Amino acid sequence: MRRRRASDWSYSIVLGMLAALGFTILVGPVVIVLLTSFTEGRSIKFPPSGLSLQWYRLLFDPVRSSQIHRAAMNSLEVALIAMASATVLATLAAVGLARRRGAWVRAVDTFFMSPMILPMLAFGLAALMYFTFMGFRPSLALIAVGHVVVISPLVLRTTAASLSQLDPALLESSASLGAGWLYTFRRVTLPVIAPGIAAGAFLAFVASLDNVPVSLFLAGPRSDMLPIRIGLRRADRDGAGADAGDGAGGRPHATLAWMTLMRQP
Amino acid sequence: MTGTRGHTLDIVAVTHRYGAVTAVADVSLAVRAGEIVALLGPSGCGKTTLLRVVAGFVRPQAGSVRIDGAAIDGLPANLRNVGIVFQNYALFPHMTVAQNVAYGLEARGRPRAEVRRTVETFLDVVRLGDFRDRLPRQLSGGQQQRVALARALAVEPTVLLLDEPFNALDKGLRLDMQIEIKRLQRQFGLTAILVTHDQDEAMSVADRIAVMNHGRVEQFDTPVNVYDRPATLFVSGFVGTTNLLRGRALEAKNGCAVVTLDAGARLTVRTERAFTAGVPVVLSARPEQLCLYTAPAPERWSVTRRLSVPLGPNTMHDLETRDGATLKLIEPRHAYGVDAKEEVWCGLRPEAEPGLFDASSI
Ligand SMILES: Nc1ncnc2c1ncn2[C@@H]1O[C@H](COP(=O)(O)OP(=O)(O)OP(=O)(O)O)[C@@H](O)[C@H]1O
Ligand SMILES: [Mg+2]
Numbered sequence: 001m002r003r004r005r006a007s008d009w010s011y012s013i014v015l016g017m018l019a020a021l022g023f024t025i026l027v028g029p030v031v032i033v034l035l036t037s038f039t040e041g042r043s044i045k046f047p048p049s050g051l052s053l054q055w056y057r058l059l060f061d062p063v064r065s066s067q068i069h070r071a072a073m074n075s076l077e078v079a080l081i082a083m084a085s086a087t088v089l090a091t092l093a094a095v096g097l098a099r100r101r102g103a104w105v106r107a108v109d110t111f112f113m114s115p116m117i118l119p120m121l122a123f124g125l126a127a128l129m130y131f132t133f134m135g136f137r138p139s140l141a142l143i144a145v146g147h148v149v150v151i152s153p154l155v156l157r158t159t160a161a162s163l164s165q166l167d168p169a170l171l172e173s174s175a176s177l178g179a180g181w182l183y184t185f186r187r188v189t190l191p192v193i194a195p196g197i198a199a200g201a202f203l204a205f206v207a208s209l210d211n212v213p214v215s216l217f218l219a220g221p222r223s224d225m226l227p228i229r230i231g232l233r234r235a236d237r238d239g240a241g242a243d244a245g246d247g248a249g250g251r252p253h254a255t256l257a258w259m260t261l262m263r264q265p
Numbered sequence: 266m267t268g269t270r271g272h273t274l275d276i277v278a279v280t281h282r283y284g285a286v287t288a289v290a291d292v293s294l295a296v297r298a299g300e301i302v303a304l305l306g307p308s309g310c311g312k313t314t315l316l317r318v319v320a321g322f323v324r325p326q327a328g329s330v331r332i333d334g335a336a337i338d339g340l341p342a343n344l345r346n347v348g349i350v351f352q353n354y355a356l357f358p359h360m361t362v363a364q365n366v367a368y369g370l371e372a373r374g375r376p377r378a379e380v381r382r383t384v385e386t387f388l389d390v391v392r393l394g395d396f397r398d399r400l401p402r403q404l405s406g407g408q409q410q411r412v413a414l415a416r417a418l419a420v421e422p423t424v425l426l427l428d429e430p431f432n433a434l435d436k437g438l439r440l441d442m443q444i445e446i447k448r449l450q451r452q453f454g455l456t457a458i459l460v461t462h463d464q465d466e467a468m469s470v471a472d473r474i475a476v477m478n479h480g481r482v483e484q485f486d487t488p489v490n491v492y493d494r495p496a497t498l499f500v501s502g503f504v505g506t507t508n509l510l511r512g513r514a515l516e517a518k519n520g521c522a523v524v525t526l527d528a529g530a531r532l533t534v535r536t537e538r539a540f541t542a543g544v545p546v547v548l549s550a551r552p553e554q555l556c557l558y559t560a561p562a563p564e565r566w567s568v569t570r571r572l573s574v575p576l577g578p579n580t581m582h583d584l585e586t587r588d589g590a591t592l593k594l595i596e597p598r599h600a601y602g603v604d605a606k607e608e609v610w611c612g613l614r615p616e617a618e619p620g621l622f623d624a625s626s627i
């Protein structure tokens with residue numbers, strides 16, 4: 001065995017420390033919240049005072065947590081619909097733009113990607129004004145439409161990336177074997193880029209599920225969304241649910257919600 | 266196998282440009298039914314482009330492609346029934362060997378029983394029956410290539426196009442696959458075009474060779490004629506090894522030209538070309554067309570030997586002429602024992618027919 005040199009060791013140590021730091025920052029909060037949720041007490045404290053499942057019992061209680069249940073169902077429904085629509089639209093867009101050059105192709109690509117650059121809050125507000133002007137009332141369907149706009153770029157990017165990996169000789173082989181473009185798309189292109197589409201769809205689903213800025217503006221009185229319910233509405237409700245806190249008022253939570261808003265690009 | 270056997274392919278005055286680059290310049294080739302033609306030429310000379318024109322992936326700016334006399338220029342690639350095997354095989358990575366071979370038949374909507382039967386037949390033809398359920402990445406390079414061949418042949422193409430199909434294979438396997446292609450081509454009476462920049466491959470596999478340079482076909486002839494009677498200076502240099510000797514033409518008549526070489530000799534060479542007296546010429550002589558002598562003569566020129574190395578059953582001499590040109594000469598090893606110290610003269614073998622070209626064509 002070759003002896004490891006000092007530089008190798010210091011490399012490993014620095015790398016290990018960076019990994020530990022990243023892990024602490026990224027995973028730590030989740031672990032702490034998870035542990036805290038088993039608390040016996042009525043306040044959010046770490047370490048939790050005693051263990052119990054009381055908050056989970058409350059969370060799954062159909063009557064006392066009905067509002068949060070409805071919000072969760074709304075969020076899931078919107079996320080599924082938005083993901084499906086965004087996946088179809090963005091995949092078609094990616095296929096249409098693949099392997100083409102020229103000014104207009106780049107322009108269209110930039111246009112499709114623009115929701116990622118635009119602050120979502122601005123888009124949410126603009127969408128609300130626009131849809132109101134058009135005569136639509138805020139609703140779940142409107143939220144889904146808004147989500148499609150902001151999550152499509154995720155699918156577009158991952159699908160475009162796997163399309164650029166697709167060997168054009170595969171398509172030419174298919175054509176020389178007598179297959180038309182639709183047959184080629186179905187039997188060659190789609191299976192080969194499927195992992196990219198799936199990755200994009202997953203990202204899109206998650207992005208829709210925890211989207212606050214767009215939902216905030218497009219939500220109507222009957223379309224309560226889970227992240228908003230958890231984050232914003234907590235303070236002025238009677239506190240049923242897992243987020244029932246220490247009674248220090250809405251301030252910290254509102255701050256948290258605004259931070260969530262501002263974090264979005 | 267009626268679809269495969271015996272189709273002619275005519276490429277008529279095809280020109281294709283990519284922007285300012287002329288990739289194929291006014292190429293015409295008449296490929297006979299059941300013939301295998303090699304497109305041979307240096308990198309970038311337009312071989313792939315010409316192949317893509319035939320396959321229908323590229324629409325040429327001018328010219329026409331005909332199969333059995335009928336123009337196919339208006340047909341998209343998927344209606345041409347022209348098979349192609351790519352250098353990297355381009356097997357569908359998510360399909361098994363059998364699914365790859367079945368693909369073309371399914372795309373044409375053939376009945377399932379027929380597809381299964383044809384797949385079996387062609388897996389047997391390329392001897393891959395035991396590998397039917399493997400994915401392409403679980404196969405060796407040679408096996409992948411055989412799958413690509415079976416896949417292309419299963420749809421009974423009128424013409425088979427092969428773009429440097431042996432490049433990714435090591436030497437031994439390459440020879441096996443060359444024999445395999447030749448065997449399949451004979452068995453099915455295939456009309457085929459093989460793109461290569463390996464002259465040995467072109468010589469051994471092809472019935473005729475089209476030597477290309479800068480988008481043009483410089484010579485289209487049998488391997489023996491391309492080697493023995495190169496039409497241009499480029500062909501003589503690209504196919505096989507050759508020695509170039511500069512000189513001047515003195516007179517040319519009755520199919521013979523008298524030439525004085527700068528190296529100091531006066532030769533009579535058979536040639537069909539006409540040369541005006543005094544014009545600079547280049548004599549292109551193969552290493553095996555030269556011979557060493559121990560005595561001077563008007564048609565021999567003096568050389569100094571720099572190196573002699575054994576080459577299989579032969580000896581290769583590296584020579585330098587008086588005017589500074591270097592020559593390669595090959596002779597049977599023990600045919601002629603010249604002492605290293607001796608002064609030697611180089612001349613043409615009596616039966617040799619070297620090429621004579623206008624020097625302005627360099
Ligand atoms: N898609 C393209 N766009 C622009 N120029 C191209 C394109 N394809 C080929 N060319 C140019 O056309 C010329 C001929 O290319 P081609 O690929 O036909 O050469 P080749 O003989 O197949 O070479 P090689 O032996 O390297 O494969 C080259 O100068 C090449 O740079
Ligand atoms: Mg090429």
